[in-house]
Amino acid sequence: xxxxxxxxxxxxxxxxxxxxxxxxxxxxxxxxxxxxxxxxxxxxxxxxxxxxxxxxxxxxxxxxxxxxxxxxxxxxxxxxxxxxxxxxxxxxxxxxxxxxxxxxxxxxxxxxxxxxxxxxxxxxxxxxxxxxxxxxxxxxxxxxxxxxxxxxxxxxxxxxxxxxxxxxxxxxxxxxxxxxxxxxxxxxxxxxxxxxxxxxxxxxxxxxxxxxxxxxxxxxxxxxxxxxxxxxxxxxxxxxxxxxxxxxxxxxxxxxxxxxxxxxxxxxxxxxxxxxxxxxxxxxxxxxxxxxxxxxxxxxxxxxxxxxxxxxxxxxxxxxxxxxxxxxxxxxxxxxxxxxxxxxxxxxxxxxxxxxxxxxxxxxxxxxxxxxxxxxxxxxxxxxxxxxxxxxxxxxxxxxxxxxxxxxxxxxxxxxxxxxxxxxxxxxxxxxxxxxxxxxxxxxxxxxxxxxxxxxxxxxxxxxxxxxxxxxxxxxxxxxxxxxxxxxxxx
Numbered sequence: 001x002x003x004x005x006x007x008x009x010x011x012x013x014x015x016x017x018x019x020x021x022x023x024x025x026x027x028x029x030x031x032x033x034x035x036x037x038x039x040x041x042x043x044x045x046x047x048x049x050x051x052x053x054x055x056x057x058x059x060x061x062x063x064x065x066x067x068x069x070x071x072x073x074x075x076x077x078x079x080x081x082x083x084x085x086x087x088x089x090x091x092x093x094x095x096x097x098x099x100x101x102x103x104x105x106x107x108x109x110x111x112x113x114x115x116x117x118x119x120x121x122x123x124x125x126x127x128x129x130x131x132x133x134x135x136x137x138x139x140x141x142x143x144x145x146x147x148x149x150x151x152x153x154x155x156x157x158x159x160x161x162x163x164x165x166x167x168x169x170x171x172x173x174x175x176x177x178x179x180x181x182x183x184x185x186x187x188x189x190x191x192x193x194x195x196x197x198x199x200x201x202x203x204x205x206x207x208x209x210x211x212x213x214x215x216x217x218x219x220x221x222x223x224x225x226x227x228x229x230x231x232x233x234x235x236x237x238x239x240x241x242x243x244x245x246x247x248x249x250x251x252x253x254x255x256x257x258x259x260x261x262x263x264x265x266x267x268x269x270x271x272x273x274x275x276x277x278x279x280x281x282x283x284x285x286x287x288x289x290x291x292x293x294x295x296x297x298x299x300x301x302x303x304x305x306x307x308x309x310x311x312x313x314x315x316x317x318x319x320x321x322x323x324x325x326x327x328x329x330x331x332x333x334x335x336x337x338x339x340x341x342x343x344x345x346x347x348x349x350x351x352x353x354x355x356x357x358x359x360x361x362x363x364x365x366x367x368x369x370x371x372x373x374x375x376x377x378x379x380x381x382x383x384x385x386x387x388x389x390x391x392x393x394x395x396x397x398x399x400x401x402x403x404x405x406x407x408x409x410x411x412x413x414x415x416x417x418x419x420x421x422x423x424x425x426x427x428x429x430x431x432x433x434x435x436x437x438x439x440x441x442x443x444x445x446x447x448x449x450x451x452x453x454x455x456x457x458x459x460x461x462x463x464x465x466x467x468x469x470x471x472x473x474x475x476x477x478x479x480x481x482x483x484x485x486x487x488x489x490x491x
Contacts, residue, residue, distance in 0.1 A: 087292075089115040090122055097122075111296055132173065135297035135307075137185065140178050142314040145191050147204035150175035188293065189315040191227065198226030208313060211252040215260035219323040219391050220306070222313045223248045228320045228397070237400035243432040244395075244402060248321050259327050259389055266328075266390035266423040272345040272376050273422055275484055278456040279468055279475040280418075282488050285442075285449035287405070290316070292446035304409055305393075312394060318403075324392040326427035333384050336426065342458040345376035345481075346383065376481055392424050401440045403451075404428065412445040416484055418457060425454035450487055 088095045094117035101112050103123070114121055136157060143153045154173050186192060198207055202225055209223040228245050232238050291308055298307045309322040336342040394405035404424050408415040421441035429436045436458065442451035468475045473489025 087113075087124055089113075089118065089120070091115065091120050092118045094118065132171075132177075133297060136171070136173070137181050138294060138297055138311060140173070140181060141185065141189050142311060143204075144178065144182065145189055145195055145314050146207055147195065147199045147202070150178050152204075153178055188290065190317045191315050194227065194230050194317060197230055201226045201229065209252065213255070213257070213260070213323070213325060213391075215257065215325065215389070215391070219325070220309070221251060221321070221323045221325065222309065223251065223321045224313055224319070227317070231318070231320065231397050235400070238397055241397060241402060241434070241438070243434055244320075244397070244428075247428075247432050248324070248395075251321075251325065255325050256327070259387055260325060263327060263387035263389035264385045266388050266427075267417070267420045269385060269388050269419065269423070270346055271333075271379065271385070271388075271419060271423070272347060272482065273419055273457045274343060274345060274376070274460070274481045275418065275457070275478045276481055277460050278452060278478055280450050280452045280478075280484055280487050281470060281472060281475070283449045283451065283472065285444060286316075287312075287444050288446055288449050291407070291444070295446060301409070305407060308407060309394070318396040318398040319394055320397055321395040322393065324395050324428075325389070326392060326424060326431060327387065327389040328423065328427045328430060330384050330386050332426075332430050334381060336458070337381075340458075342426075344379040344384070346379045347482075348375045348377040388423065388427075390420070390424055390427065392428070402428070402434070402438055404439060404441045406441075406443045408443050408445055412443050412448040412450060413487065415443055417443050418452070418484065421452075422454045422457045426458070 087097075089097060092115065094115055096116045097113045098116065099111060100114040100121055103112055112121055112123060140153050140157060143156055144150070148156065154175055157173050158171050160171070182189075182192075191198075201207075207224065207226050209225060211221040213219040213221055228248065232242065232245060290311065294308055294311045295304055298304050312319040313322055333344065337344060392404055393407050394403075396403040396405060404421055406417055406421060406424075408417070421443065425436060425439040425441055428434075429439065436455045439454055440451055441454050442449060444450070466477055467490075468477065470489070476486065476490050478484055478486075
């Protein structure tokens, strides 16, 4: 019998950050208790498919290959009639519907919908005949993609069900049932094509590094080691992002936790940026579809954020980390002002609105009436915060850019987190040494996805253009300093 690896005890870092050993049994970042599964011989997680390693990531398992969700072709394949992501009325095939309560079943709550065309109530076709809750199905796919075998996933789910007080009966799942779920819902898990490569690098217990950060409140930092390595090796455009990988490798060991106990939060800071000469593009990203699907299995709205992070980090091919801690010091902000020419503003609450007073616009140089609520003034050096901190919800690497994403549960269409996301990008640029040009920022929910370039927020070219043509349509360049006028294309 091979000797089991000794479990390390929990450590506490200076500043109150609770660190958890990523190799600890039952801590792959998905909330399994340490008593659920036993460490098995490493030979049980070796790739037995018999395939030879090839360049790129070809599907290594039988079944339907997972399309690339970031390509237009791949996204259209995911929205076929029988796809999990295609939600429509089964009676008249209409997509004009609204939510109409839930139905309580043994497997849990099932969302009901009312079709506005035929006035009939229905449930999604891919929910019919389920004996297990949707959350159980998603968790099973997540554990499998971490590298666990079908038998190991069954044991984890059964022991988790027996430990839960919410389960009236013991949870019994067969390996064949999980295999059928993977075939039916496999298109949701694009990481399936990387799974065999990741298993050769790390065990299921080590593939995701986890750390609970006690920064005024608890943040669950997750870092997918294998996915980051594979993304760097797959595309030459991503090789220049090596500093991001080095930064994420050192988060649990080198983060100055004392900064996050006293610093100002980026989501609440008074620093403002000029919104002129920039656009915010409205898209329907793959993240929106996945968010709506994951939320079908979340009964408590407070758990939405956590459930979305767990599913993204384990199942997609682009999310490399969640709840990434970043910070900016006063010296960093002063350097951006004096050396890089970035302008920082604050709300102007002094200048009164008078009919005869006209002042020049801060960026365009045009004459505009000034009031105490519709304009900004330059932030003096004496008022620059000593320290500002934040935590990035989702960090993705795709299409030659680093994407900083923030989930807005209160509604993405109403939110305008331009300053918050721009500060995230500036902080990550300062900590890694990468140019701001390489970052994109976005916020989203299950319905909308909005993205912009943070470089356009802090650096104004003054090109004189008024419109920008994109795939979605034609956007008018924003003209107001303190407000994003339109999130949708004008034409």
